[in-house]
Amino acid sequence: MAENEKTLGGMLREARELKKLSLREVEVKSGISNAYLSQLENDKIKKPSANTLYKLGDLYNITFDELMVSAGIIEQSSEQRNKNVHYAFSSDNLSQEEEQALIDYLKFLRYQQKDAK
């Protein structure tokens, strides 16, 4: 239950694309070679170092724990789940306008949901 379908590679690729960065841009920002990044995103690496995982989590604003979970290193505990904030949204990920737009959109979503019920 609560099977985390997302692989490590899948998460990393999704996060990178969300930021609209190429592998070579991430290489510059993280110091990790684009070749290796490609392997990571295609799930060809089984046990990345804590270093690597940390750098990418930092860059993509994914919590380290979340990466550890999808890398199969730890299992999601409810304790951690409470602490976890979702990787997709963080303050340096979003411009003011985007943040406001998303908040508005969230309100809209919930407004709809309420009606549907």
Add this chain to the structure above:
Amino acid sequence: MAENEKTLGGMLREARELKKLSLREVEVKSGISNAYLSQLENDKIKKPSANTLYKLGDLYNITFDELMVSAGIIEQSSEQRNKNVHYAFSSDNLSQEEEQALIDYLKFLRYQQKDAK
């Protein structure tokens, strides 16, 4: 700054001795070879895997962050780091569907932004 006097090896050895365990006992409990444990405690390993670090932290009841810090992987605890980042949305806050909808909407926003440029 914030020189952490303690090395990774130092911490691991101290923790093990506190529990009065031999390297071979830790080997059995953790699945990490005593040879490698010895190298770890003597600071001969530069970048242990997230796996290894996690297992030992678990066994010794050392927080993972603490080990990461003494391994030189992070400077401050990631707990601290997470506080520095203001997250607009937490996972407690969002259902899976909402999350996905917001991600899609964010992609849409950025697609527009790109054209405007």
Add this chain to the structure above:
DNA sequence: ACAAGTTGCTAATTATATCAAGCAATATTA
């Protein structure tokens, strides 16, 4: 159409984490 750049990727190589075997020193017990 062509040149120049960008993209993600792979094969080959290097670096290093990790393990298996065994050694010397100390502890234990007969």
Add this chain to the structure above:
DNA sequence: TAATATTGCTTGATATAATTAGCAACTTGT
């Protein structure tokens, strides 16, 4: 004292993380 475990450790072998160099498919600009 001798025999036997138990200790931490080193060396050599293996697995795999991570890099360098380069290739083919696309874009972009001229």
